[in-house]
Amino acid sequence: MTAFNGQVNNLAQLIHWAVERAPDAVYGVDTAHVGMRDALLTANMLSGQLLAHGIRARSRIAFVGATSEHYLIMWMATQLSGIEVALLNPNLPRDLLHDMLEDLNPLAVALFDDTLMSLLNDVQWPVIDARRAWDGVVDCSSPVVATDGPGSPDAPDTGGIDCTETDIACYVHTSGTSGRPKFCALSHGYFLRLGRFVSDTLGYAANDVVFAPMPMFHINPLGYGVVSAWTAAAGVLGTQKFSVSRFWDIAKATGATSIVLHFAAMKMLMEKTDRSHSDGHRIRSALCVNAEFLERFNVSIGTTAYGSTEAGGLCHMWHVRPGDASPVQEGPLFYGGRARFDVEAKISESGEILVRELAPNTLFSGYLKDGVVVSALDEDRWFHTGDRGRLDAVGGLVFIERMSESLRVNGEFVPIDYVERHLEAAAGIREFAIWGRPHAISGQQVVLWVTDDGFDPARMTEAIQMLPKFMRPGEIVVIERLPRDSGVNKIQRRRLSEEPPVRTLAVTYGPSLADVRIDR
Incomplete structure (x- = not known):
């Protein structure tokens, strides 16, 4: 692999930079974590084995894990390799998973779970047994050989270090509440910009520990949590499974200083826990919360936000503090606020939110269709979000509801x-x-x-x-x-x-x- 020269243009370079800056920053889940240096060593072992199995830079694989612990090490390994990896929700119905894999048509499918290994034995793609990935071991059911193009034996392999900002790093699928989930193609530049935006907004530093307890196949914990933590050389922890009853104990035991939540998770914590459960934590900031949450649990600063996997992850955000009055009345968590410096938004005549990137690789690259990434932008480069919204008195974007819902x-x-x-x-x-x-x-x-x-x-x-x-x-x-x-x-x-x-x-x-x- 090409040596890292200190310039950060892709996720592999960002990982190396984070390790150089803070080699002992924690990485993993609350019950099983290591320092970033050790995680890098393990991920490099996996990267070499993937290459030995015929999976080369810019080829596409799918990964179906069971917990965030599994996704974290394979995500790091694939980014070091320059492999395009699609992260799938393991809890989807098996027939739907199979249909989604057919849409994706990967070179191989990596599996981390005994149940999934048995249920997907009939897939037509080589299966990568990743159950021992944290030990630095993966095994493939048969050699993976691409006939031409990226990933072929004749293609030069420089790993992830030489990926461009435009190269695809990952595919994250939509929730599929209105049809079969769609794969959103996310570039290295997309993740770098998103990580920097979140890290700068919440003021992450190298002594922070970012706790992202939601499943890692969503952009929320992956982009807002993992990549933003790497951007500041901070520690990052997921969890085996989100648990309301154990949330505050985990946050305290891990020394978390920031938490990355989601509206549904915040609401459950508000309903089922109180100050007596949270007393003693070290959390100073929280993403995707409201002022009431901050006041109840003694957190200094938070953010509400509007965005989607397609719309630059988070394209609008505003700070909230304990005691703040609710700025608007509509929308879950009053999603909205100021735009990112690299995104603009407007409201169409039908009331739909449209967003447009002001710098390349800020929004997603498009949807994967028949093996090809197809842009979802209109002729003027606007992405039609499918969300209903409005602008407030000072031009801030307010999300009201999904138009399809x-x-x-x-x-x-x-x-x-x-x-x-x-x-x-x-x-x-x-x-x-x-x-x-x-x-x-x-x-x-x-x-x-x-x-x-x-x-x-x-x-x-x-x-x-x-x-x-x-x-x-x-x-x-x-x-x-x-x-x-x-x-x-x-x-x-x-x-x-x-x-x-x-x-x-x-x-x-x-x-x-x-x-x-x-x-x-």
Whole structure:
């Protein structure tokens, strides 16, 4: 491999820089971590073995791990090798995983889990057994040979050190709540810019330990956590599995100084833990939290943010501090704020958020289709996010809702997050969601799904009465559980109607707005 000369143009160079700056910074998960120098040695062993199996720089493989521990070492190894790696959610249905692998068509599939090894024995690609990766050992079921192009035996292999900012580092798939998950192609430059933006915004330094407890196949912990920590030569830790009950104990035991969360995770911590659980932590900053979270858990500074894997990870962000008033009323966590210096945004006539990069390799490179990365930008280089938003009084971007997850009753858009926050506060319910069903007269009807029908009928009736007519549920469906994304715990609204109902309660309305009855 070409020697590193101190210039950081790709992730392999960033890893070397971080090790040179802070060789003992922690890397791994809370229960199993090493210093960055030792992680680099192990990852280099893996890199050499991948090359020996015929997997060369700029070739594409898939990786399906079981925990963040697995993703962290293979992610480092593939970046040192210059391999394009697609990270897949292991909890997706097996037939869907197989279909996604066919879309990806990798040279090989790396697996880290006994169950996955047995269930995917029939795949047509060579299987890389990565169960001993942290010992520096991988094994391939058969030699991997590409016939031409990148990864072929005749192609020169310089590893990841010589990758350009435009070269693809990784594929991260979307959640797939509205169809088969799509693979987003993310370049080295994308990760370098995103890591620098987060690191600078939260002021990371080499003595920080960034705790990113969400699964590593999402951009949230990988980009906002791992790469931003490398950017500051800080330590970074994931966890085997996100646990609300153990979160604060882990944060305290690891000496975490910053945490990278997600709206769903923050909400669960707010609901199920309090100051008595968090006392004694060393956390000074948190990403994707609100002012109430900071005040309750004694954290000095936080950020709310808007973005997506496609839209530069985080393309807008603003700081919040304990005691801050909520800046806007719409949207989960009031996503929005000031733009990155390398991104601009505008609102289309239909209310959709459009974003455009002001510097190359800031947004994603496109979606992978039939083995080719296809740009998703329009003729003026704008990316259409599919999100509804607005600009606030000072030009800050405010996220309202996903356009594909919007409800429209009698021509009026129902602000889902607003209605849910209202019902949570006024009716005192917790595990629930609203979504819609077709309606012959109004087009759609609001439906409330709950996992417990032991709510107070009087409070629920009063809460419904306080809502405008078009926001009111037409029925309440009791189900055993809410369908959630296995990675970040988002409610998958489009699957609500697939859950078998335990019982259905009709909500009827009289001639006056105050005339509401729940038929139990």
